[in-house]
Amino acid sequence: MAKNKPYGDNQRIGAVKDRSQFQTPSGLWAKRDLNTGRIMDVKQDGKPFKGVTKEK
Incomplete structure (x- = not known):
């Protein structure tokens, strides 16, 4: 996962x-x-993941 300081600001x-x-x-x-092409997770609320590139 991407990490950026300052820590704890939830951004x-x-x-x-990848x-x-x-x-x-x-x-x-x-x-x-x-x-690997494997599916990692599925969101149940119908909203897309934040900060993850969308496939076409």
């Missing part, structure tokens, strides 16, 4: 690297590891 500068996200046919957003 990240820049995008998360990950992308896409929307599933059911409307949920899934996060994929670009190195």
Whole structure:
């Protein structure tokens, strides 16, 4: 994960690297590891992940 000082301010500068996200046919957003292609996580609230590149 990306880390930027000062710690504890709950902000990240820049995008998360080596990950992308896409929307599933059911409307949920899934996060994929670009190195292995495996799906890492799926959000249940229907909103995209913050700071993760979207696939086309």
